[in-house]
Amino acid sequence: MISLRFDKNKKEKKINFKVVATSVVAITLIGIVGISIGKYSGSNPIGGQVVLDIIEPIGKNLNSGFMFLKDSFKDIINYKDNSKKVNSLQEENQKLKEEIIALNSQLDEVQSLESLKKSLNYIDEKYQAKAISTSVVGKSDGNWYESLVIGAGKNQGVKEDSIVINGNGLIGVVYEVSENYSKAISLLDTKSSVSFKLLKNSKLKGVITQNSTLEDKENYKNKGYLYGYMFDSSYNVLPGDVLTTSGLGLYPKDIPIGEVDKVIDDKNKSMKFVVVKPYVNFKNIDDVVVIEPRNIG
Structure with a gap:
């Protein structure tokens, strides 16, 4: 009803x-x-x-x-017409976003490949055959890559004391290896050290070590800078001088490290300290090349 x-x-x-x-x-x-x-x-x-x-x-x-x-x-x-147009534009916009993401991914891969190819130029031919390309899968806490985990281990041929580099230069050294992963420390770590030479004169050598007695070193560390000292305080080193590995110790020679930012003479200790701006961006490390260490035993 x-x-x-x-x-x-x-x-x-x-x-x-x-x-x-x-x-x-x-x-x-x-x-x-x-x-x-x-x-x-x-x-x-x-x-x-x-x-x-x-x-x-x-x-x-x-x-x-x-x-x-x-x-x-x-x-x-x-x-109704505008609603259809809006829906069409939204679909088109979504497709464009997906295409941009795909293109950026391809660009990253190309840039990574080019960077890794460039890094091989720093290595002697006898080491290139034993070079392993891989990616960084983990890092230490904080802004800087003081230590990192890489996606390659024993099964891929990585050994302890292997050298880690990228297209910009020297990163650090492997200290622990598992089956498919490895741990490395970068040049920013206090346990790391590397002998260097000046590009302008290979006779002028020194050591990069974050365990240096340099004053105000925490200020430089916060900037991501490296520091160390010359073997002889009389060496003529200036800001802008380029540093590469000297070939002493584990590291093959001629791998780029960075440029001298500041020179500090300590008359009391008869020391000449150097503050170095590294070529590697220790805030952003993605792909690396691992080189088998030299047998210097």
């Missing part, structure tokens, strides 16, 4: 709408007839004016109503 009453109300609403529409049309026709009579008979101009005054606002309201319906209908059509 509830549904029947509901249908009846709907029907009554439809009938009322028709009645109203019919009434509006009738009033409009009466107005037109009144205007015609007032205009052509000339017998009752006042009455004609009254009819005009009544009809004019009705006409304006009807016209406004039709314009409103017309504009609303246009808005509905435009909304």
Whole structure:
């Protein structure tokens, strides 16, 4: 019974709408007839004016109503069209994002490959055959890569004391090896040290070690700089001089290390310290090459 009453109300609403529409049309026709009579008979101009005054606002309201319906209908059509366009643009935008991600990934791979190829230029040919390319899969806490885990181990040919480099230069040395992973310390670690020579004169040598007695060394360490000392305080070393491995110890010679940033003479200790800005960015190391250590036993 509830549904029947509901249908009846709907029907009554439809009938009322028709009645109203019919009434509006009738009033409009009466107005037109009144205007015609007032205009052509000339017998009752006042009455004609009254009819005009009544009809004019009705006409304006009807016209406004039709314009409103017309504009609303246009808005509905435009909304649907715009909605389709927005959905299409969103889909296209998503596809472009995916393409950009894929291109960036390919670019990273190409740059990584080029970097690893460049690193092989630092190695003697007899070591290149034993070089292993791999990625960094872990690092020590903090901003700097003082120690790192690489994705290659015994099964891939990595040994303890293997040298770790990338396309920019020397990173550090492997100190622990498992089946498929290895741990290495970088030149920033206090347990690491490397003998260097000046590129301008290979006779001028020294040692990079973060365990140096240099004053204010924490300030340099916070910048990611290396420091060490010259073997002879009389050596002529200047800011901007390029340092490479000397070939003494584990490291093959001529691997780039960095540039001298500052020279500090300590007269009391008869020492000449050097602060070095490394070529390797120790805040960001991704792909590396591991070189088998030299047998110097």
